[in-house]
Amino acid sequence: MKYLFSVICVALSLNLIAQTYNLPALKYGYADYEPFVDAQTMEIHHSKHHQAYVNNLNKAISGTSLEKSSLIDLMMFASFRSEVVRNNSGGHYNHSLFWEILTPKNKQTTPLKVEFENAIKKEFQHLDSLKAKINQAASARFGSGWAWLIVTPQKKLVVTSTANQDNPIMDVSKERGIPILGIDVWEHAYYLKYQNKRGDYLGAIWNLIDWGVVSEKYISALNDPLLAQIEKDNWPELKEFHRVMSQTFHPSETGNLSPLRNRSGELLAKSILLKNSVIPSPFSNPKITEALSKLEKECSKIHKLNVKKTKDEVLKKKIAEAHDTFHVVQGLCHD
Numbered sequence: 001m002k003y004l005f006s007v008i009c010v011a012l013s014l015n016l017i018a019q020t021y022n023l024p025a026l027k028y029g030y031a032d033y034e035p036f037v038d039a040q041t042m043e044i045h046h047s048k049h050h051q052a053y054v055n056n057l058n059k060a061i062s063g064t065s066l067e068k069s070s071l072i073d074l075m076m077f078a079s080f081r082s083e084v085v086r087n088n089s090g091g092h093y094n095h096s097l098f099w100e101i102l103t104p105k106n107k108q109t110t111p112l113k114v115e116f117e118n119a120i121k122k123e124f125q126h127l128d129s130l131k132a133k134i135n136q137a138a139s140a141r142f143g144s145g146w147a148w149l150i151v152t153p154q155k156k157l158v159v160t161s162t163a164n165q166d167n168p169i170m171d172v173s174k175e176r177g178i179p180i181l182g183i184d185v186w187e188h189a190y191y192l193k194y195q196n197k198r199g200d201y202l203g204a205i206w207n208l209i210d211w212g213v214v215s216e217k218y219i220s221a222l223n224d225p226l227l228a229q230i231e232k233d234n235w236p237e238l239k240e241f242h243r244v245m246s247q248t249f250h251p252s253e254t255g256n257l258s259p260l261r262n263r264s265g266e267l268l269a270k271s272i273l274l275k276n277s278v279i280p281s282p283f284s285n286p287k288i289t290e291a292l293s294k295l296e297k298e299c300s301k302i303h304k305l306n307v308k309k310t311k312d313e314v315l316k317k318k319i320a321e322a323h324d325t326f327h328v329v330q331g332l333c334h335d
């Protein structure tokens with residue numbers, strides 16, 4: 001029994017157990033959100049639309065390596081995912097957040113937390129101007145999508161919007177950060193009651209927004225390591241170098257040196273751009289500067305050896321060393 005328990009713990013910590021996603025239960029009955037959102041809309045939205053995102057996500061990742069990824073990882077690297085995974089991981093995450101922040105008016109008990117109130121005052125002067133800004137973003141969103149209030153890696157509150165089921169965690173979004181409030185502006189969120197009048201729905205939905213829950217989300221977002229991950233992911237020179245490194249190093253491991261033979265100049269160019277790039281503030285320290293210089297020297301050496309048509313074995317050893325140095329850089333970015 002104890003052995004089995006340990007095996008399960010190890011499997012969980014190594015992420016070996018396949019993920020399946022489930023529809024979260026609503027905190028209240030479908031009719032409790034009346035009159036601002038009608039019971040039928042709530043029921044269809046939750047039990048049909050959200051359920052479909054969950055089912056489609058499970059189906060899309062089943063039997064693939066993505067079963068071992070977290071939901072956040074599925075979204076963080078959305079640009080590398082299929083449309084199905086991108087739309088349904090977003091659909092599941094976005095709706096789960098939406099249900100959490102909606103509370104029937106007479107059940108809203110926790111007020112705005114003072115830290116959050118101060119942040120609102122700093123960025124938007126007043127709660128009403130924040131609401132107006134979110135409504136503006138929601139009205140301007142052409143077609144289906146979401147309006148968001150996010151915490152950026154610089155720990156600022158920003159209002160933004162995304163199309164379809166994208167969200168600001170995804171690497172496909174222009175403004176990135178952790179969403180703490182999202183308004184669904186798909187027609188399925190309001191059409192039965194409000195028809196084409198998105199503005200009326202946007203006026204009413206504020207009655208259901210639970211500022212106590214949003215305040216808690218604000219405070220936990222400030223301390224979430226995901227903010228640093230997003231910031232690192234927004235370091236384009238690092239991403240570019242990573243792309244060329246993986247496309248040349250990984251084939252070399254299996255004895256195929258031709259990608260590296262053809263692209264050693266490009267690898268060197270990317271290492272120079274990386275060394276001269278603006279290092280995002282949380283990672284900016286002498287260790288990382290030193291590692292980036294080392295990486296550039298190693299890439300320069302690889303290119304010179306390649307031009308001199310050095311043996312495969314030598315090149316293979318040198319690219320493995322540069323790859324190790326790159327891992328040092330990446331490791332330093334996890335602090």
Ligand code: MN
Pocket residue numbers: 045049095184186188189
């Ligand atoms: Mn929806």
